[in-house]
Amino acid sequence: MNIIALIKQTPDTAKLSRTLNGLQLMADGQPRIVNPWDEYTLETALRLKEKHGGKKVTALCLGNPESIEALRTAIAMGADEAILINDAALANADSLGTARALAAAIKKIGAYDIIVGGRSAIDGNMGATAVQVATLLGVPMLSYVAALNAVNGGAKSISVVRAMEYGRETVTSTLPCVMTVVKEIAEPRYPNFMGIRKASKAVIPTWKLADLGLSAADVAAKVTWAVDLPPTRDTNVEMIQGSPAEQAKALVDKLMAAKII
């Protein structure tokens, strides 16, 4: 079984001021991180290999040249190979354009059984790309996967648990498939030092659109965005003194005075 992990590098939104420019979070000069949801993506891919008879994990990332760092982290955690898709024409791609490039790269990689992605990326927060990849590849899509029940590479079948608002669903599907995973699936591991050394020496190829048989027109954005931010509000911190009982009473008084309760 060959597993492909879709990894995105994002700005660290926890450290960003609230400036938005159309689609993209402005994050110039800010440290970039592996999309936190994709730490679960990678952990799932690695577990599919280690516990469910997988053969190889390839980490695939569409991003800028700095995204190589996210792919190195993937190798440090245990991915066997990593590939970056980078092309100037992809700079403003929407999720459909991104999915087209990813699907073309997956076809170029060739043999694949399970493609794993995160539930969404913390910058765009669309959660659409993986679904579009599944559609373009013509394979089933399993979203919000919270647990792996059984995976059978020989019989080409998989059974997973989906975490839904109303409860849990057990879903069985044929392979190959695309799945997106949520936090409950598994605690991501830390990279160990051996992995770090391997990653620091790894050669990570970069594929351009031409390598994927695509043109700029194929990936041009079809969706445009305008974002309205709520006005910033001044916040005031007030420390309430006293014993716990006095503090609780004072807090309730203040909340009632402010008509919050």
Add this chain to the structure above:
Amino acid sequence: MHQNNPMSTQPITRNSPAHAMLRAAVRDFVQTELDPHAEHWEKQGIWPARDVLKKMGDLGFLGLSYPEAYGGGGADYTFNAVLLEELGHAVPMGATLGICVHTDMATPALAQHGNEDLKQRYLAPAIRGEIVSAIAVSEPDAGSDVAAIRTRADDDGDDYVINGSKMWITNGAQADYLCLLAKTGSSGGHSGSSLIVVPTNTPGFSVSRKLDKLGLRDSDTAILSFDNVRVPKTNRIGEEGKGFQYQMQQFQRERLAMTLMSLGSMERCIELTKKYLKARKAFGKPLGHNQFIYFKLAELISEIEALRYLAYECVSQYAAGQDMTRLASMAKLKSGLLSRQVADMCLQFHGGMGYVEEYPIARYFRDIRLWAIGGGADEVMMEVIAKYEGLGPKGK
């Protein structure tokens, strides 16, 4: 150290992608596996060495610059330096001191001079994080004056029989083995002692008590007692009578390790203070807008950076297999002096909040105070530096 190859033609770098990745991984480990437990460990007066070391061993963090033959990373010392600097950022400084004892104080002599069997039995499991180690040098009547130790390891056929006591031993209450400095033979002073690996399950060994301390309360610092403790002579590290010399070498690494950790810890203290000074207002403006305050911080930050580059030079010298005693003693002295100043000024700028335990500064102030005493007091560093400079009665 043998793992550092002075003949290597490869230049030593501190800033490769591997260093950056290791830094990020250790930072993540500190924030998720250590910091959340800081208060609990402090209250219980001990850190769970076994759990923490096992996790770190699994990640390969405990033997970064030890040979691969014993499960180490086989990397140069610059990687270990990254580990220590990042551990310095942790809130539970007693736990990180305990980790640092394990990686940089109780194992270097064993790795360098120990026989093969001893290394397989103690170094390899220490690197895997399966056993906890401690360095037992100081005694009630011999701290700065290491040559004055009285604990004896008497010759008895194939064994040593050890009697005496050790004081202020970090990890002392939970260590599986000690790297012990004891008198062997009859000659006094520098030539009559040896380093010996003593498993703590040997009959006659006991932990007299855990010490109640000003700070680093999450670290178990103990008084140890030896009553006819019998260990085979094969547990001796290197040659008999060379213990003092080996320990002086081991101290160099210990002093550099403490300096590197203090860099991370001072940085954390300054960050906490910057944040506080932005939020706290007095006389109609943020506290941090007072020139005295921001000038003082600018000065301290400059000194921290100066110390950082002195420490990095020591790291480079050590990684290249050179003797760094002179510079490492200066770095340790500066670390002891500066960390006291940083803690004191940062506490001052927190006002009453600096004095209460709800804010992390009070704990930092107590914890960092050891740096001017442990691993050789400031004055002992001054003595070493003076000797190099031809000053005082011992200067040539």
